[in-house]
Amino acid sequence: MMKKRYRNGDIWDFEHEMAVAASRQVVLGLDGGTTSTVCICMPLIPYTDLLPDPIPVLARSIAGCSNHNSVGETAARETLEQVMADALSKSGSNRFAVRAVCLAVSGVNHPTDQQRILSWLREIFPSHVRLYVQNDAVAALASGTMGKLHGCVLIAGTGTIAYGFTEDGREARAAGAGPILGDWGSGYGVAAQALTAVVRAHDGRGPLTMLTCGILRSLELSSPDELIGWTYADPSWARIAALVPVVVSCAEAGDQVANKILLDAVQELASSVKAVVQRLGLSGEDGKNSFPLVMVGGVLEANKRWDIGKEVINSIVNDFPGALPIRPRVEPAIGAALLAWNFLTRKSP
Amino acid sequence: MMKKRYRNGDIWDFEHEMAVAASRQVVLGLDGGTTSTVCICMPLIPYTDLLPDPIPVLARSIAGCSNHNSVGETAARETLEQVMADALSKSGSNRFAVRAVCLAVSGVNHPTDQQRILSWLREIFPSHVRLYVQNDAVAALASGTMGKLHGCVLIAGTGTIAYGFTEDGREARAAGAGPILGDWGSGYGVAAQALTAVVRAHDGRGPLTMLTCGILRSLELSSPDELIGWTYADPSWARIAALVPVVVSCAEAGDQVANKILLDAVQELASSVKAVVQRLGLSGEDGKNSFPLVMVGGVLEANKRWDIGKEVINSIVNDFPGALPIRPRVEPAIGAALLAWNFLTRKSP
Structure with a gap:
């Protein structure tokens, strides 16, 4: 695990170069579409029935297309990895602070798509990080239901x-x-x-x-x-x-x-x-x-x-x-972050 | 005119290298589609109501796509010029023996398409050659009506x-x-x-x-x-x-x-x-x-x-x-050649 740290060294270099607020835990939500890809880094707030308004966001990063059907597997992965690294870097965080990632990306149409992306994500993040891969429509649903x-x-x-x-x-x-x-x-x-x-x-x-x-x-x-x-x-x-x-x-x-x-x-x-x-x-x-x-x-x-x-x-x-x-009043990437948060806090209350 | 002779010298080099049956006049028929392009070189037979059966063919050459919408203008022209040169070369003929060319090519949807191709064809052939540019459907019609x-x-x-x-x-x-x-x-x-x-x-x-x-x-x-x-x-x-x-x-x-x-x-x-x-x-x-x-x-x-x-x-x-x-019992490229022949013999009987 975390092989990617060495393979794509430059993407994650910031982790060695910055002082990190190690105690603050975060979740990542990604909305990956054919036009653009957005990643939101959200602090891990305690589980509650009433969410804060507005939803707290530590950082937002944006990149191009991450639909593997359109740009191919390699380019899609590079884009997704970069946009997550950018969001973590901007929020003064690193991969060890991440508790959960929800990656909602267009082109996930079959369980094999999901498995392929999950096993690739697993190479990037430490083993304690919970990982969820969904079609991008799921993030849009969650942006309207506040993560439910x-x-x-x-x-x-x-x-x-x-x-x-x-x-x-x-x-x-x-x-x-x-x-x-x-x-x-x-x-x-x-x-x-x-x-x-x-x-x-x-x-x-x-x-x-x-x-x-x-x-x-x-x-x-x-x-x-x-x-x-x-x-x-x-x-x-x-x-x-x-x-x-x-x-x-x-x-x-x-x-x-x-x-x-x-x-x-x-x-x-x-x-x-x-x-x-x-x-x-x-x-x-x-x-x-x-x-x-x-x-x-x-x-x-x-x-x-x-x-x-x-x-x-x-x-x-x-x-x-x-x-x-x-x-919805928030964007799908926030929906994805709320999903990650919801999965995590409901499953380990 | 015939500027192309010098620009794309290699395509027409055979004209200098072979003994040509200069007295035999020919017509060219082209059927240019998205999948392939066929050129037929037919001897100029006198006008008659009853065509010989089978239609006499001196040579047939074949090339790839010549739809300018699919491969772009330059590639389409190169293909068309090459397939005509091949048919003439195979038939032991050259451009001075050509009396008429009917180029029936997909992607001719507007009078401006026709004009563009006509003025380019005009650069290739001597001024006495009659030139006709049509949508490839017209060659298919002529293949059923024997040129009418x-x-x-x-x-x-x-x-x-x-x-x-x-x-x-x-x-x-x-x-x-x-x-x-x-x-x-x-x-x-x-x-x-x-x-x-x-x-x-x-x-x-x-x-x-x-x-x-x-x-x-x-x-x-x-x-x-x-x-x-x-x-x-x-x-x-x-x-x-x-x-x-x-x-x-x-x-x-x-x-x-x-x-x-x-x-x-x-x-x-x-x-x-x-x-x-x-x-x-x-x-x-x-x-x-x-x-x-x-x-x-x-x-x-x-x-x-x-x-x-x-x-x-x-x-x-x-x-x-x-x-x-x-x-039709003959292919569209023969239809195009019959069209060229028909235009020519009807207009100058």
Whole structure:
């Protein structure tokens, strides 16, 4: 264990160079996504039912992509290790002060992903450190429930996923498989449907739509033919998902094609949550038990007349009246730190 | 003109090194796709209503991808120039013997694409050579009509496009915009829908389907969770499209989900053709005029009980009884050469 200390010496050099507040114990929470990775170092506060507000944070560090599917295993690990070292260094701490780490990272889709990352983490930290590896959606859930793994989170940004936990530790997810595998309710999905509608109208395969004007103007193109070159030029999902506000504007202006795309997205997003709630029985036998429903991501936060998030909530509450919608006030990395803290203090009170 | 002769000297060196049958005039036909590029060198035969069978071919050369959207402008040009030089060299000919070139290449979606390639071609060939640049779908049409630009071609392989011409030279297309822009009837589209159905069944968002077993077995995976890693590992469209036979098998075995995916694909493919036929008025005022309907590509050629091509034809003939289905007996590059020959001999009889 701690082999990495010698292999990647420079990352952890600060541990020899600084006076460390050795008595103060800390937990680390990481939120690793495709765009960026955030690490929070939090002091280990005693277990209590009422958390301090605001949550105490010793340090926050930030780095790039840590999804192993996007950048490969080696680069992902380097990023994760660096961002943890930065957070510890900034907080005047070191690895011996760490009591628990919760690493919530996108691309954890299978128990083998979890095992691989756990055994690598084990090489970095001393053996007494508790280690938890989760999908990044779990940190988003915890950011709404203040560290408690109970309820369902729906994320809809560039991508989308629904992830839920029962109080006795069972878990389930829906969607989150990427655009090829049918995440139609995501920002990418909505925008791709809108682009498709423009091409169809141009071909004579579909109705005319205000999306044509709206999207061409927003991309500074003069004809739908040019969309082909535009999509080929850079296939990044976030670039396509950035068109969602155009779709919302067209729907608000009364365009039926845009309106249908948003209604379909609402159905898709709600159905992901419903599948998770049903599989876990979160709403109890009579379907009326209450459970947290954490809502995260740009697609759900559009505070417009056509409010996708509100419509999704309406659809879910219609089937499960006990769903308690929550918009988190802290970032997912703090959710991950609270998870680490919660695991630790509950298991060793 | 012919600046390229000096810039890319090595490509055309053979012209100085060989005895050339200078009196024999030739035409070149190129079919440039995302997978490969084929060039045919054909002797210039006198104009006749009855073409020789088989079509005389002096040489055939083959190279890699020449879609500028995929490999960039420079690499695409290098490939096209090399494959033309190879065909001329193999046929014991040179650029002065060329009377016409028809370059039919994927990625020609806009008049500016055409102009760019034309002015580059103009640098390679002497000024008397007639040059034609088309989308590769046009070569496929000509391979069914023996060089005549009339009717509609439907291509459905990894991608899909419908392309049509009237006898007086008007043209129209539908689809062919890539998977992001909604080519749902393509091999990629069919397979992506099937993968989505597997994930939905696994999530509890959709009905159980035989596609789960069929696709996991075919990819040697043990759980639908692993599909996420599989799609990320290599996003090539052809790799996904290769799953079409699994979808056909499941539909033949009675799976309703697979059956619906194929029925939807049939609708999509037929609607592309119908949009083109309607915009061009190919079926005349009473809707009964006859026109060639050229059918090309792996998705349409599956000679199974569930025959996608046959169903597409049925749907089209239902609306346009004058559609005359043709399965080409020669490859698209020969279609391109016949086009060059046809343009030339008709315009200067």
